[in-house]
Each structure stands twice: as structure tokens, then as C-alpha cells.
Amino acid sequence: MPRLKANTSTCSVARALELLGDRWSFLLIREVIFGTRRFDDFAAHLGIARNVLAAKLAALVDAGILEQRPLHQDARRLGYHLTEMGDGLLPAMVALLQWGDRWLQTPDTVPLRIVERATGAELPPVQLLDHAGQPLTRRELDWAPGPGAGDPGIAPLVAAYEKQRRVVPRPIPPAPTAIPRPNAKGKPR
Amino acid sequence: MPRLKANTSTCSVARALELLGDRWSFLLIREVIFGTRRFDDFAAHLGIARNVLAAKLAALVDAGILEQRPLHQDARRLGYHLTEMGDGLLPAMVALLQWGDRWLQTPDTVPLRIVERATGAELPPVQLLDHAGQPLTRRELDWAPGPGAGDPGIAPLVAAYEKQRRVVPRPIPPAPTAIPRPNAKGKPR
DNA sequence: CTATTACAGTTGCTTTTTAAAACCATACGG
């Protein structure tokens, strides 16, 4: 529904957010991940208005993230399920959940843990890894234009990014904060 | 700004989305990651209305995700930078970008690649890994109540999830779609 | 087979958020 400006809509993040960039879409997908299938259950769990829920579910089905399948074998009633495309959002989802656990909760208030089914062990934090499987920090990351960087919809943005990159070697952080260790459990605020 | 319902606001995903669940927050963070620092540059790159931009930046600073620091060493003018908390969003951000590349672009239209600074090699897809570093599929995941699951704000939701878990062994997918191989490059739609 | 309730949405209307565009304020640069 939301329409973004031309100069952003070619970016993958922007496109993803055209589908998911509202208050409810991610929460709906969270619900599906946690096993919610029925209209009234979404409504009850989230407190979302029913008309908004209907519109949102339709949009997600339309986008190919959800699909309706029978609730049980040979039942006539349908429920909402993740498609393969929807499944693909799991890493982003878990990363967001873990970020929330880390920065918006204290260790005592974490409500849900994502665990391995086989062992029950909590999942390690989702990290950016290099090809050798080693964690990468923000400083070790960079970007490069992809095959579609020349598209008139995004070329100006890429040019702006190029220009920014040439500037400022990075201001000295006021306090030389520790490199964020993924496993560290510092209490944030 | 958006206020969520009581029964969701204790969940980490919900809390994260109270800060980030709108059309612009993620894009602003993307901009900061790509080096944008100045008010007018955000406005120009995204086409966001200036009042909305001002409100959003203030909210992100208030939340501790961004902070204002001098643009250069001993410059008087300030720019927006990621805090450590903001840095923590990188895995979620990259996961979202990669999802968009995979499902909302064709291989030819991918506009930006995230690479390792040292080698220039494109980052492998962000994945959910177990403790041994092996990729996990959706079926191998489960959840468990955390220390804060008893909080009255979330206990009913956790109870609902428990109940859902007991039902339905999982309906047979109409087409037995391939298990999503993280590296696969199937053309989606 | 009929009545009753559960379910999955619509419809019409109100309130809240977001957006657009014009307007202000401060800091330099000359």
C-alpha cells in the first residue's frame, strides 16, 4: 500500500519495506512462526483491528509471503502459512528478536527464547560472517555496486554513497566503546 | 510513536517494532550505514518529508540507536551516527537486504552488494546456525519460554502459543517444495 | 435436517498518523 519515492524503490531494503514496513507485518509473520493460523487468533493475540488485519493478510498473501492452506489434512477450512519466501525472513526475524532481547530487555525479562528442536539449546546470536565463518565487525564491512546499480532508479543514490565514502576517515568515538561482542550480556539501559 | 497493545508490547519483536516498525526507520538506518550523516542528505536520498524526518531522527536518537557527533574531528557541525545499539541492527539489516535481493530482485537487478572490506568478496547469506555452526532449517527450530515469560503482559500470549503447538502435526504442503537452501539462487516470481 | 454457534471477514464512520509545502532560525563566508 505505501508508495515510496522513485529513488528508493529500486533498493532491496526499500522494496522489502514496501511490503513489511508498517507496524503489523512483522508481527503477523512472528505470529505465523509461532504457529498462529487463524484470523481471529491473529486479531486476539495482536489487538489489531479486523479490517486492517484483513488488508494486511491479503497484502502478504499477494506478495507471496503467506499462503492459505487447509488447517489440517483434508479440512475445508483454511489457515495462513509461510511460503518458502516467507520462510526466508526467518534470519531477519530472529536477528530482530535477538536485538530486542539484547537492547530492550534485561536478562530477566526475556520472554521467549528460540531454541534448537533437537537439543533445546538456545540459538547463538545471528552474526555477519565472512567466508571462513569468522564474525565480521562493522568496520570490516563495505559495499560495492551490484549488477543493477546502473538502473536510473538507483544510480543517483549509488553516486551519493560513493561521494560520502570519500569523505571523513571516521570521527573518533567520544568513548572508545568496546567492540560489540555478540555473546556479551551487557545491560544496556 | 506508535503504541502497541499491552499483550504484545512485552515481546522483544514488538518492542523492536515500536521503534522501527514504520516505513522510514529502517531506511534511515540503511542510510547511516551507507555513510549518510546530514539532515538534508537523508531528505534528498529518501524523499522523506522534512517534518517526518525530524521526528524520526529524534525518536531514533531518543531510543539510543543514533547519536549526534561532530562530522569531522573538531568540527562544530553535528551528524547522525550509529551507536553501539544501532550497530547491533546490522545483522537484521543485512538479512533483510539479502532477502530483498533474493526475492524481490532478479540476479541482474541487485543494486548493492555487501562485501568484506579486506577482500571485496560478497558476504555469504546471513543464516541461522546451531552451536556447531551448521545451518538450521525452520523445522529444526523451536521456542521455549524465557525468564520473563510469566510477565502478565505476555503470559497469555505464551499460553496461546503453547496451545497452538499441541495442535496439527503440520499439513502436507500441496507441492513438496524444496527445503530452502540458503545459497540457492532460484528465481522467485 | 434444523438451529446454534464459531469463524472470517465487510461496511461505514471516527480518530490518529503521515505527508507536503511553506515558513523560520542560526551559522558562517564574503
Added chain:
DNA sequence: CCGTATGGTTTTAAAAAGCAACTGTAATAG
């Protein structure tokens, strides 16, 4: 001083979200 770049506010309009009541099928009970 004057002009301009920067970083916002104010005002007003449009879009989205919320609410409550209503409708049409599906399962279910008798």
C-alpha cells in the same frame, strides 16, 4: 551587513489505523 547552506518548525491536507456493528459461510449440537 547580505546571501546562502543547514536544520529544522508550522500549518493544512491526505492516508492509514481503529472501532463496532453487520453479513455470509462452516462446523456442530440436537
